[in-house]
Amino acid sequence: MTSIARIPDTSKKRVVIVGVGFAGLRLARSLSSRNFQVILIDKNNYHQFQPLLYQVATSGLEPAAIAFPLRKIFQNKKHIHFRVAKFLAVDQDMNCILTSIGSIQYDYLVLATGVKPNYFGNRNIEKYALSMKAVSDAIYIRNSILENFEKALSADTEEEIALMNIVIVGGGPTGVELAGAIAEMRKFILPKDYPELDFNKMEIYLMEGANRLLGDMSLKASERSKLFLENMGVKVRLKTIVKEYDGNIVLLDDGTSVRSEILLWAAGIKACEVKGLASDTYGKGGRIVVDEINKVQGTTNIFAIGDIAIMISEKYPAGHPQVAQPAIQQGLQLSKNLKRLQRSRPLIPFRYAEKGSLATVGRNRAVADLPFGSFSGFWAWILWLFVHLMSLVGKKNRLFVFINWSLSYFTYDQSFRLMIKPKTRESP
Amino acid sequence: MTSIARIPDTSKKRVVIVGVGFAGLRLARSLSSRNFQVILIDKNNYHQFQPLLYQVATSGLEPAAIAFPLRKIFQNKKHIHFRVAKFLAVDQDMNCILTSIGSIQYDYLVLATGVKPNYFGNRNIEKYALSMKAVSDAIYIRNSILENFEKALSADTEEEIALMNIVIVGGGPTGVELAGAIAEMRKFILPKDYPELDFNKMEIYLMEGANRLLGDMSLKASERSKLFLENMGVKVRLKTIVKEYDGNIVLLDDGTSVRSEILLWAAGIKACEVKGLASDTYGKGGRIVVDEINKVQGTTNIFAIGDIAIMISEKYPAGHPQVAQPAIQQGLQLSKNLKRLQRSRPLIPFRYAEKGSLATVGRNRAVADLPFGSFSGFWAWILWLFVHLMSLVGKKNRLFVFINWSLSYFTYDQSFRLMIKPKTRESP
Numbered sequence: 024m025t026s027i028a029r030i031p032d033t034s035k036k037r038v039v040i041v042g043v044g045f046a047g048l049r050l051a052r053s054l055s056s057r058n059f060q061v062i063l064i065d066k067n068n069y070h071q072f073q074p075l076l077y078q079v080a081t082s083g084l085e086p087a088a089i090a091f092p093l094r095k096i097f098q099n100k101k102h103i104h105f106r107v108a109k110f111l112a113v114d115q116d117m118n119c120i121l122t123s124i125g126s127i128q129y130d131y132l133v134l135a136t137g138v139k140p141n142y143f144g145n146r147n148i149e150k151y152a153l154s155m156k157a158v159s160d161a162i163y164i165r166n167s168i169l170e171n172f173e174k175a176l177s178a179d180t181e182e183e184i185a186l187m188n189i190v191i192v193g194g195g196p197t198g199v200e201l202a203g204a205i206a207e208m209r210k211f212i213l214p215k216d217y218p219e220l221d222f223n224k225m226e227i228y229l230m231e232g233a234n235r236l237l238g239d240m241s242l243k244a245s246e247r248s249k250l251f252l253e254n255m256g257v258k259v260r261l262k263t264i265v266k267e268y269d270g271n272i273v274l275l276d277d278g279t280s281v282r283s284e285i286l287l288w289a290a291g292i293k294a295c296e297v298k299g300l301a302s303d304t305y306g307k308g309g310r311i312v313v314d315e316i317n318k319v320q321g322t323t324n325i326f327a328i329g330d331i332a333i334m335i336s337e338k339y340p341a342g343h344p345q346v347a348q349p350a351i352q353q354g355l356q357l358s359k360n361l362k363r364l365q366r367s368r369p370l371i372p373f374r375y376a377e378k379g380s381l382a383t384v385g386r387n388r389a390v391a392d393l394p395f396g397s398f399s400g401f402w403a404w405i406l407w408l409f410v411h412l413m414s415l416v417g418k419k420n421r422l423f424v425f426i427n428w429s430l431s432y433f434t435y436d437q438s439f440r441l442m443i444k445p446k447t448r449e450s451p
Numbered sequence: 452m453t454s455i456a457r458i459p460d461t462s463k464k465r466v467v468i469v470g471v472g473f474a475g476l477r478l479a480r481s482l483s484s485r486n487f488q489v490i491l492i493d494k495n496n497y498h499q500f501q502p503l504l505y506q507v508a509t510s511g512l513e514p515a516a517i518a519f520p521l522r523k524i525f526q527n528k529k530h531i532h533f534r535v536a537k538f539l540a541v542d543q544d545m546n547c548i549l550t551s552i553g554s555i556q557y558d559y560l561v562l563a564t565g566v567k568p569n570y571f572g573n574r575n576i577e578k579y580a581l582s583m584k585a586v587s588d589a590i591y592i593r594n595s596i597l598e599n600f601e602k603a604l605s606a607d608t609e610e611e612i613a614l615m616n617i618v619i620v621g622g623g624p625t626g627v628e629l630a631g632a633i634a635e636m637r638k639f640i641l642p643k644d645y646p647e648l649d650f651n652k653m654e655i656y657l658m659e660g661a662n663r664l665l666g667d668m669s670l671k672a673s674e675r676s677k678l679f680l681e682n683m684g685v686k687v688r689l690k691t692i693v694k695e696y697d698g699n700i701v702l703l704d705d706g707t708s709v710r711s712e713i714l715l716w717a718a719g720i721k722a723c724e725v726k727g728l729a730s731d732t733y734g735k736g737g738r739i740v741v742d743e744i745n746k747v748q749g750t751t752n753i754f755a756i757g758d759i760a761i762m763i764s765e766k767y768p769a770g771h772p773q774v775a776q777p778a779i780q781q782g783l784q785l786s787k788n789l790k791r792l793q794r795s796r797p798l799i800p801f802r803y804a805e806k807g808s809l810a811t812v813g814r815n816r817a818v819a820d821l822p823f824g825s826f827s828g829f830w831a832w833i834l835w836l837f838v839h840l841m842s843l844v845g846k847k848n849r850l851f852v853f854i855n856w857s858l859s860y861f862t863y864d865q866s867f868r869l870m871i872k873p874k875t876r877e878s879p
Contacts, residue, residue, distance in 0.1 A: 087867050090871065092644075094645070098643045106604060107601045159871060169496065176456065220457075436523075
């Protein structure tokens with residue numbers, strides 16, 4: 024095994040995990056020092072809690088509240104070596120991966136790099152739309168929205184409408200939650216911050232190609248979420264596809280258009296590309312085809328877990344839903360199977376234990392599909408709050424999010440409407 | 452009076468305030484709606500609490516904890532109109548200022564744009580050193596420090612020293628507080644986060660040109676702060692001037708050099724330039740010369756307050772110290788004088804009420820010069836905590852900073868070591 028600076032050669036099997044989202048994090052935390060040396064790489068030095076990105080984008084939470092430094096998580100685990108690095112490719116012949124800090128050999132490789140936005144080949148939408156897969160995206164959306172309201176103050180009427188309008192594309196949980204949060208900003212915050220603007224002119228659109236919102240949830244959840252959003256003044260357009268966008272005019276498939284300088288794209292995802300795998304390894308949406316133990320098809324020691332993997336089964340002919348729970352469960356299961364592999368015990372196929380789905384629309388309003396039934400409203404919202412709070416990494420993050428949510432709830436305020444501009448060494 | 456979009460013409464006198472730091476904020480909050488229409492401009496949409504920037508730079512606080520959205524402060528003040536804009540120049544003949552959103556006429560103009568780093572003409576230091584005058588600077592310093600430790604993990608020995616070393620130039624409060632905070636990171640945080648690095652190799656230097664630290668404070672404060680820092684392992688070099696820096700080698704005036712990829716520049720400030728004033732208006736350090744009521748020399752309706760102004764008096768022949776207290780007091784005094792001006796009452800000359808100086812060096816360690824005497828250690832530190840906590844704008848910021856400080860104190864931890872990278876529309 025070639026050596027990497029400051030990572031000792033040991034007799035233990037080395038597991039290299041690429042990507043520390045829900046799947047990679049769960050796996051890393053579950054691999055014991057007795058059996059493995061673990062090398063983790065990620066382009067960020069923190070784990071981000073994606074389900075709450077939309078609250079960062081809408082000024083409800085600070086970035087730090089949903090990001091947790093990885094070095095802190097692994098401080099006392101000497102067998103885990105974390106490196107900030109970009110993953111470039113797999114070299115199967117050499118059993119190593121290529122990264123921005125050099126090549127790293129593995130005994131077992133686990134790919135957990137997740138997904139990125141899918142613009143379905145439309146270059147203009149890719150160029151002008153805003154998507155939200157990372158904390159930095161969410162900060163950028165926040166800055167863009169606030170900047171547009173500042174600009175609207177000096178704009179003439181036609182321009183003003185475009186600056187105030189917000190179009191969200193994609194009626195999945197992300198789109199629904201964004202639409203709800205923005206509708207609440209319009210109701211509770213923006214008129215107080217910008218008394219000089221006429222908020223009757225501001226429209227929030229949620230465009231969905233299918234005939235219902237939250238397509239992965241129950242019919243009841245779809246109906247209730249649409250009703251909630253419409254009560255909050257969101258214009259929900261079903262069976263509507265965005266054809267083109269130039270940064271100002273959103274062109275729809277029925278030939279009509281709306282003006283908006285902000286188009287939030289939550290309409291599709293595809294797997295992050297992994298170079299160095301056989302071409303028949305990629306399934307629908309670019310996802311990597313894995314067997315029941317998350318082993319990549321046609322390989323002996325490469326695994327894929329979480330959103331990037333597609334495991335086709337009778338119950339899930341299109342793979343598992345690309346959300347947190349399957350990722351976490353796959354990470355945990357793979358840790359057990361790697362241990363069994365070491366001891367030459369039979370491996371246990373992954374079985375997804377559905378815990379249900381939740382989506383929130385706003386204050387006191389959420390929809391829930393649980394194994395025993397569907398419900399919506401206040402108690403669904405309380406459940407949503409509880410589940411998300413307890414899923415955050417770190418007691419301090421939990422405390423801060425809890426205080427924030429409590430203060431926002433009682434004051435009808437969101438205090439983080441700061442446009443903190445980026446600064447880079449090149450352009451100070 | 453020419454009209455600006457969405458700002459009504461009134462019969463009231465219009466006060467235009469440029470810059471919402473300590474001075475501009477205090478003035479704006481004190482001008483009553485009965486007498487004035489107020490237009491505030493700033494390049495940011497938030498007020499930043501500069502005395503705690505160093506804690507953002509060293510991962511102790513989140514940016515949002517020390518930044519407060521201006522629109523929230525002025526939500527219920529209909530006579531105050533805030534605009535995010537860049538100030539370009541004064542046009543004295545037209546009684547207007549030029550900004551990035553057009554020209555704005557004034558009856559009274561108040562310049563409160565503060566200061567920026569002074570590199571004394573050294574282009575290389577300006578290019579490679581990091582300075583800290585804004586929240587975005589502090590985030591950039593944090594990212595740079597953390598990035599260097601990540602890089603050090605894959606570096607060979609000589610490089611590693613340069614990546615770990617940190618040189619701070621300037622022994623004023625900013626330099627002393629930065630040095631102390633970084634020394635605490637080295638002691639409590641970094642060895643746990645980077646067990647693979649040898650922190651005996653890391654040196655923290657504090658370079659000061661004069662023969663003592665904290666030159667504006669008492670001799671006792673200078674001595675104690677030096678002692679505190681040296682006990683924490685900081686190499687304090689007095690009578691030492693940095694001559695040159697290329698991003699790696701710091702060349703000193705005695706011909707010796709040290710290696711460091713991080714040079715934090717806190718060695719000098721100069722006033723932000725204001726175009727459109729007579730050339731004899733600028734005093735030492737580019738500060739604008741004002742009379743006893745903060746009126747700019749040679750003008751009738753232009754004022755300057757805070758760090759940018761220099762008011763020479765018998766007691767302060769070099770002007771007031773460029774810290775928060777004179778700025779706040781000048782803002783308050785000017786609000787009273789503008790009201791008196793309106794009523795043709797005699798104006799009251801500004802008298803600085805010294806409240807004392809504080810600087811913190813680390814856990815349980817600070818120095819204090821108060822009107823009745825100087826002291827240092829634990830109680831000075833408690834006083835420092837209390838004063839800074841109560842000076843923050845916003846109850847929520849106070850609460851969050853208090854919780855953070857309490858948690859850090861008892862856990863010896865700083866949880867915000869996140870490298871959240873900037874993202875711009877141009878380079879996503």
